[in-house]
Amino acid sequence: MLKKIPFRRIRWPGWVVLAVIGISFIYGMAHLVEAIRFEPDSGNASPLTIDFKTETKNADTYTMSIKTPKMEDKSIKKPIQGWINNEKKAFLKKVKENKRQLGNGSRAHLVIQADSAKSTDDTFHILFHSYQLVDDVRGIEHVKTFTINAAEKKIVKLPDIMEINKEASNMIRNRLMGHPEPKVQKALQDPASWNWSLNETALTLYFNEIDESGPTELTIPIHAILPFLDEKIADSLEVAKASIEPGKYVALTFDDGPDPYVTPRILKVLKDHDVHATFFMLGSQAEKYPEVAKGVAEAGHEIGNHSDHHKDLTKISKEQMTKEVLASRQKIMSATGQLPSVLRPPYGAIDGEVERLAHDNGSSLVLWSVDSLDWKNKQVNAIHSTVEKEMTPGAIILLHDVHSTTADALPGLLTMLEKEGYEFLTVSQLQAKLAVEAASPFYGNMKKG
Incomplete structure (x- = not known):
């Protein structure tokens, strides 16, 4: 079943801040104020055996814990150290x-964590999470990624491998629908500046500028971005391509x-x-x-289930x-003989309470990725x-069976999609078929839905 949340905000674990405070306390007790030391990290090796070092500093007004990779090549080391x-x-x-x-006793904290992961045969990513807590109870989070071509010893930007x-x-x-459009x-103006990571299943983008609550993480399934990838990069992701069944589903x-x-x-018509x-x-x-x-x-x-009276939940x-949700479910079951197991909140409006209600009642939240705008542009051609214009494989199309123009448009719409090779599934079948996060779970900011 679908878990319908298209993107998520990155939350820094509380234990990290507690750990920093704990380290600061230990240093303070040992009278090591203003001391800076470097130590190799213990534990599991990174996926590409990249060594990291951790710089810690304890002062009267702040503490710092900064994890950095040990890089010898200056062309790679310089921009990474510059960001830090x-x-x-x-x-x-x-x-x-x-x-x-x-x-x-009141101190500010800076924590920068880092990890590495393989991308393609020749590239790997270093992902930094920066957390600053000074005068804000919530703190400030940043994400920064560096993609490195090990063979050519250079940093790769997303436009280098993707159109x-x-x-x-x-x-x-x-996929960012629901966030403030400006x-x-x-955030989308300069693709060369985007923070990203790529593996055999998905492209992940990290935007620091969109939401004041923290970085926005957007995961796009590999089947949706393969058409835009450089041919050599796509060829290096054979596992991903092999895992996608032939055909285009909608x-x-x-x-x-x-x-x-x-x-x-x-x-x-159906x-x-x-x-x-x-x-x-x-x-x-x-x-x-x-x-x-x-x-x-x-x-x-x-x-x-679309609620009882179409209220913003x-x-x-x-x-x-x-x-609104349970009364609607009962009425739908009485009329159809089926208990709806998928829920689409009116207007695509979702918060924690809506998520909990859906979970507690065994319903999956389902939104959409393509809004036909049939509620607005009541014209067949429109x-x-x-x-x-908006179609991609794995999409969920939003239509309404209350507008006569939608019924007028449907025969031509189906014919057009059939000619383009699309196969039609229910949303539950779509998720089962793709077995990945499909191009569907999106917040909607429309006035209908």
């Missing part, structure tokens, strides 16, 4: 600015129904094309038109939210154009 120095400089500047609040054209940029932007636009989803006029028309879809029903609509809802289930389509009380 900038983090230290910014931290110490804040310490100075807040010196009146620090000291006498970031308009199609690729749109695909990434869609910040997303700014899931059609319909929201806000059932409708006594539009839903039957859509069912007929039957004519031998396509199964997922219908996210409103409980109030299923209760009002039970025969139509039953017809959807009898046609073999997947039934999902994040803007009502916990009791109201629970009632719907076709929007979907065609």
Whole structure:
């Protein structure tokens, strides 16, 4: 089943800060204030046997613990050390600015952790997590990655191995849906500056600028980015390509129904094309038109829950939210004979309470990756154009079975996708087929849905 959260914020583990405080205490007891020492890290070796050293510093107003790789090549070492120095400089500047609040047991902390991982046959990544705590209870987090070509002894930028054209940029932007568009636009301006890592299953991007709560981590399955990768890089990821079954898969989803006029028309078109879809029903609509809802289930389509009255679940009380979801589930089950196991919150609005409610009731959260905008552009050609422009394998398409223009557009839409080689699945089938995070779990910031 789908876990529908497209991206996640990186949270620094509390034990790291506690460890730094503990180290500071030990140093303080030993009267090693202002001492700096370097020591090799013990424990498991990195995946590429890269050695790391840890610099620790304990002062009256701050502590530092900085892990760095031991690199001999100056062309690689210089930019890495330069970034670390900038983090230290910014931290110490804040310490100075807040010196009146620090000291006498109150200290600021800088922790930089690092790890390495193999990417392709010739490249590996070093991933840094920087955490600064000075005058903010939450602290400030940064992520920085360096991808290194071991054979050529140089740092590789993402545009060196991947074409970031308009199609690729749109695909990434869609996956960041729900974040402030101006910040997303700014973050995507310079692909050469992106923090990224690549392995046989996915491309992961890290954006520090989008969310004030911390870095945004975005994982894109390998099948979605293979068309944009350099041929040599793609060839080095044979394991990933071999794991993807032939064919291009897509899931059609319909929201806000059932409708006594539009839903039957859509069912007929789907039957004519031998396509199964997922219908996210409103409980109030299923209760009002039970025969139509039953017809959807009898046609073999997947039934999902879209709440009872299409309220933003994040803007009502916990009791109201629970009632919206559970009452809808009961009404849908009564009408269709099926207990919906997938939940699409109205407007794509999700928070921790919504996640917990879904989990506690055995439902997976499902959003979308391609918004047809049928609720906005009620024109057949506009719907076709929007979907065609945003389509990628593994996508979930958002449609609504309450607009007559959607029913008008559906035959041509299915024909267009069939000609492009797409096969149609329900959202649950899509996840089972791909067995990776599909191009579906996205927050929506639309006014419909």
